[in-house]
Amino acid sequence: MSEKRETKWISKKELLAVTGISYGQLYRWKRERLIPDSWFVKRSAATGQETYLPRERVLERIRFIQENRDRCPLNRMQELLNPGAEARAYTPAQMEAFPSAALEISLQRAISGGEELSSGQAVCALLAARLRRAAGLPEKLARKLLEELNACSEAGFLTKAGTQLLLCEDRDRLHLIAFEGEAKAAVILDSGEGRFWQTHLDDHIPQIMAALRTIAGRDE
Numbered sequence: 001m002s003e004k005r006e007t008k009w010i011s012k013k014e015l016l017a018v019t020g021i022s023y024g025q026l027y028r029w030k031r032e033r034l035i036p037d038s039w040f041v042k043r044s045a046a047t048g049q050e051t052y053l054p055r056e057r058v059l060e061r062i063r064f065i066q067e068n069r070d071r072c073p074l075n076r077m078q079e080l081l082n083p084g085a086e087a088r089a090y091t092p093a094q095m096e097a098f099p100s101a102a103l104e105i106s107l108q109r110a111i112s113g114g115e116e117l118s119s120g121q122a123v124c125a126l127l128a129a130r131l132r133r134a135a136g137l138p139e140k141l142a143r144k145l146l147e148e149l150n151a152c153s154e155a156g157f158l159t160k161a162g163t164q165l166l167l168c169e170d171r172d173r174l175h176l177i178a179f180e181g182e183a184k185a186a187v188i189l190d191s192g193e194g195r196f197w198q199t200h201l202d203d204h205i206p207q208i209m210a211a212l213r214t215i216a217g218r219d220e
Contacts, residue, residue, distance in 0.1 A: 010058065105129075120158075
């Protein structure tokens with residue numbers, strides 16, 4: 001009978017001191033899915049609630065990130081640290097859990113030429129539905145918005161922390177610009193030449209990923 005190994009924990013404060021990284025770096029890697037959200041655990045301490053992480057796993061993970069971050073693109077790092085995540089496929093039955101995104105899901109299947117959607121394709125479809133509703137875009141622009149998001153995903157923008165999107169609508173035309181920025185509030189501007197809508201991906205991607213993990217977990 002094998003002996004169960006007890007998890008040793010390290011406080012966030014001690015982790016920063018031991019590794020020499022900053023608070024901002026730690027949470028940036030968390031947002032970029034290089035360090036799992038589930039590793040951040042609130043536990044009772046003498047001073048109240050404090051955040052702890054599994055010691056050996058997080059120290060090993062941080063060493064890996066520091067050794068590879070300058071030579072390995074973010075999307076490749078995510079694949080290496082989250083094996084199988086990008087390879088997951090979502091069936092039509094699973095995607096029925098998102099009726100408000102039915103149009104975009106149908107369009108994504110037409111674009112991809114298959115019934116099942118990859119993780120990236122599913123994220124883009126759900127994101128397109130959220131952005132279309134939030135920006136008040138007409139359904140006739142849904143496919144164009146989805147194609148623009150697919151291009152952003154292929155370029156690695158959707159998995160990059162701090163990315164903002166600017167949608168420019170001019171009658172039947174739509175343009176999407178991805179860039180890095182600090183402001184997080186959604187902004188809508190109307191002018192004589194069209195409408196401009198800006199939003200931060202951090203307000204959308206975590207919720208979408210959580211929803212996809214939920215439906216995937218039902219079938220595991």
